[in-house]
Amino acid sequence: MIYHLLYPLSDLVSSFNVFRYITFRTIYASITALVICFLLGPWLIKKMQALQFVQPIRTDGPETHNSKKGTPTMGGVLIVFSVLISTLLWAKLTVDYIWMVLFVTAGFGLIGFIDDYKKLVGKNSHGLPGKVRLLAEILIALFISCLLYLKPGFSSNITIPFFKTILPDLGWGYIVLSTFIIVGAANAVNLTDGLDGLAIGPATICFVTYLLFAYFAGNYKIATYLQIPQVTGAGELTVFCGAMVGAGLGFLWYNTYPAQIFMGDVGSLSLGGALGTLAILTKQEIILAIVGGIFVIETISVIFQVGWFKVSNGRRIFRMAPIHHHFELKGWAEPKVIVRFWIISIIFALVAISTLKLR
Numbered sequence: 001m002i003y004h005l006l007y008p009l010s011d012l013v014s015s016f017n018v019f020r021y022i023t024f025r026t027i028y029a030s031i032t033a034l035v036i037c038f039l040l041g042p043w044l045i046k047k048m049q050a051l052q053f054v055q056p057i058r059t060d061g062p063e064t065h066n067s068k069k070g071t072p073t074m075g076g077v078l079i080v081f082s083v084l085i086s087t088l089l090w091a092k093l094t095v096d097y098i099w100m101v102l103f104v105t106a107g108f109g110l111i112g113f114i115d116d117y118k119k120l121v122g123k124n125s126h127g128l129p130g131k132v133r134l135l136a137e138i139l140i141a142l143f144i145s146c147l148l149y150l151k152p153g154f155s156s157n158i159t160i161p162f163f164k165t166i167l168p169d170l171g172w173g174y175i176v177l178s179t180f181i182i183v184g185a186a187n188a189v190n191l192t193d194g195l196d197g198l199a200i201g202p203a204t205i206c207f208v209t210y211l212l213f214a215y216f217a218g219n220y221k222i223a224t225y226l227q228i229p230q231v232t233g234a235g236e237l238t239v240f241c242g243a244m245v246g247a248g249l250g251f252l253w254y255n256t257y258p259a260q261i262f263m264g265d266v267g268s269l270s271l272g273g274a275l276g277t278l279a280i281l282t283k284q285e286i287i288l289a290i291v292g293g294i295f296v297i298e299t300i301s302v303i304f305q306v307g308w309f310k311v312s313n314g315r316r317i318f319r320m321a322p323i324h325h326h327f328e329l330k331g332w333a334e335p336k337v338i339v340r341f342w343i344i345s346i347i348f349a350l351v352a353i354s355t356l357k358l359r
Contacts, residue, residue, distance in 0.1 A: 037250020076267020185276030
């Protein structure tokens with residue numbers, strides 16, 4: 001909005017020409033989201049406490065989590081709101097990719113909001129029925145996937161990390177893959193959200209990584225030099241990523257151990273859905289498994305735990321899944337688990353960025 005209001009005036013006031021630069025608008029989208037979180041965070045925490053919107057604690061979880069009783073939840077509302085406002089203020093709104101990623105962020109956030117609300121009203125950990133929630137997620141992801149597939153000029157080829165000449169064309173199968181990536185990413189982040197700051201830290205690192213991918217994909221010269229797919233308009237997604245980074249840091253201010261507020265499903269689903277959508281829009285689909293490696297590990301730990309439990313008559317691989325609870329039950333202090341997972345996330349991000357040259 002600011003771009004559309006002020007950049008046209010650059011012919012009269014030359015300093016307004018700065019609004020044409022994606023880097024400038026990305027920085028201020030990040031700062032705007034951060035400031036919104038700082039300003040509204042205390043109010044939201046008090047409001048959720050007054051409404052008694054507090055996180056139900058799992059009875060089968062680690063005993064140390066009993067101290068978290070009474071902590072308000074649904075803090076993801078703050079993330080979604082600050083990202084939407086910041087992106088609408090600083091992005092070039094004629095780029096349809098911006099509206100696609102905002103639609104997924106808001107849509108998955110709404111699903112998470114309803115899920116959280118039902119849990120709070122019922123005062124237990126049961127929200128939307130799993131099949132209903134999954135169906136809603138698939139419908140949103142499928143809608144965006146179909147729009148992309150039908151978009152003139154958008155390629156249904158996928159990029160394989162480490163291989164610059166292997167670009168298989170999936171045809172209509174790309175719709176299936178992109179739907180799976182968006183829904184899978186949303187639920188992977190949701191599974192990771194179990195400790196103070198555990199999900200928002202790696203998610204912010206992922207958005208920093210895709211900020212670079214979006215900028216590179218949208219710049220013809222850089223994309224050509226790196227031999228990655230050039231996506232016209234993808235550069236504007238840098239602004240959205242910047243807003244996500246600012247919102248992530250702002251939310252972490254209140255979510256860091258010991259948390260003053262939890263993000264809830266409204267936060268984790270919107271973050272994951274946005275991340276999966278960015279992977280599709282920037283044509284860096286498969287590499288998301290490396291960028292978000294910590295989310296993949298968490299998801300695999302749950303799959304293996306459940307699968308082995310069923311086929312082995314009740315035996316377990318981990319003391320508890322997702323795997324962050326396993327380390328808690330081994331005696332690791334919660335901050336140690338969180339920071340070490342952040343470190344692993346940074347390593348995964350660096351490896352992912354290195355693949356741009358290792359081709």
